[in-house]
Amino acid sequence: MAKLNISDEWWTAPAEADNGNLIMVTGRKGLQNVIDTGKYVYRIEMTWPYVPDATGMPGIDDSKTMEAVQDAIDDTFGHDPVAVVTGIYTGDGKRDWVFYCRSLNIFQRKLNEALSGFEALPLEFHAYDDPGWEEYREMCQAEVDSSD
Template sequence: MSILASILGLFGCSKANAEDTWTVATGDDNGKPMIVRFRADTPTGVDIKKYPHLLTISWKYKPENEGGMPSEAENKRMVLLEELLDSLEDKRTAFMTVAVTCNGLKEWQWYSRDTDETINLLNSALSGQAQFPIEISLDEDPGWSAYLKFKNGVK
């Protein structure tokens, strides 16, 4: 079960529009530190009804220490992955809403207008790179309820 799913009943560093605001929160999951980054609001100018597909990208890693966080080298690869996926937002194909890192797992939550288009752009963005150890899951969430439940649940 994903971090997002286990923590908040969800399915689960992108370049944001200059007008978009991101929030970083910390917490813990079973005594392990958790870092959460999420959009304070839906992306500027986006009609959520046009982005009904929830795409979750999961990266399992071996924690560097008992704190459960990734090693510096692995974290750099995770940052590279996010930078490569900026093209999804640049092309307004999908928008990242949440990223969670905790206890051997990092997850990113995206909302997509078309899953085939998003997967094609994702594959294109990652071509030429060493393979990333990620898993991708797709769900329908036309009202962005997973994101809203998460956003509204953070205190």
């Protein structure tokens, strides 16, 4: 069986929280082939609440740790794509990662493996059945056309 080709092309666009604060949305492009497998049916939202600076963004220390967490996630799921990060939302005092995965149990095991080198992180998780990738499709509407 051929390895699934998962795009590493991303876009970033500003959005607005319900209270008017800035949210930077980063979305992964080109995932139709992953959607078409019909295997990535669970959406996991991983949230890291933080004390925001005056603009609602994380401070330097949180930003550095979040970047290291992202690198660990990319490395782990890049080698074993049981889950795909589809979007990252940062602002208004929290960072949200959105994953689509094949198995909740395997996702949990692989994420624990990815984060094993970190001290306890203030992460919150929510899981949803989303075989139609509704959140992903909605997020993609925020993409700004580079020709604009």
